[in-house]
């Protein structure tokens with residue numbers, strides 16, 4: 157329909173607009189939210205109150221705030237539903253759909269408990285997953301994102317995708333085949349700046365953020381092994397996680413671990429990630445309606461918001477990864 161010259165001209169104009177007239181890519185943004193615990197029947201109590209019953213109003217406020225921010229996508233790092241059932245998976249999916257922004261869902265310990273959980277997840281989120289799997293990756297503009305799905309460590313030491321009937325003190329671990337998958341995925345994308353995303357923090361909560369009688373969040377059982385693995389891939393600049401219901405950030409050798417608090421619990425905030433040509437700039441934002449956070453806060457729980465260094469940070473791309481077009 158179009159002559160070849162006209163097609164090439166349109167592509168050149170499109171690329172110029174995308175990269176800017178000086179070859180500098182315009183800043184774009186995405187948002188990380190975590191642990192919304194949709195579809196809960198009751199409120200709960202962690203280090204602060206889990207105000208599950210307010211989630212419809214919180215989502216309505218977040219929808220308005222996101223319209224003003226206009227992110228290109230949301231990264232939702234787990235515990236999408238508060239309990240496991242097929243209805244809860246779909247209720248959570250409908251709430252996320254109502255935000256009106258493209259999103260990538262990641263399962264957490266509340267989502268992936270029983271043997272049928274991942275099938276429900278893939279069925280419900282089919283339109284949002286790049287491939288019909290809970291382990292996947294995608295590239296958006298100049299950023300690659302690789303999503304992992306840790307398994308449950310049973311009492312006998314075996315590693316299984318679902319938990320046992322009676323819950324002992326569980327840990328979670330990346331199974332060996334996902335290391336293989338990640339190695340191949342990173343080898344296919346050797347220079348694109350990359351974020352690894354999963355539900356569980358890879359690094360423990362820093363001592364500077366602990367307080368007496370707090371509910372201390374768990375981290376990945378083989379987190380140290382994953383840290384040493386990621387150190388071999390300079391294009392990996394950040395790991396983004398949830399689960400802790402607290403904000404914290406930890407600098408590793410050449411990447412930063414960004415752990416984001418729960419949307420259902422104080423401080424009820426999310427991360428806005430501005431993606432530049434040479435860096436990520438991460439800012440932590442609360443809802444425009446501050447009454448939700450005030451309602452959730454308990455006398456001892458203010459530490460869940462983290463320190464300034466946990467809330468606003470700049471993550472530079474390494475030289476080799478900043479050169480990708």
Ligand SMILES: [Fe+2]
Pocket residue numbers: 191193234235399401418
């Ligand atoms: Fe959670």
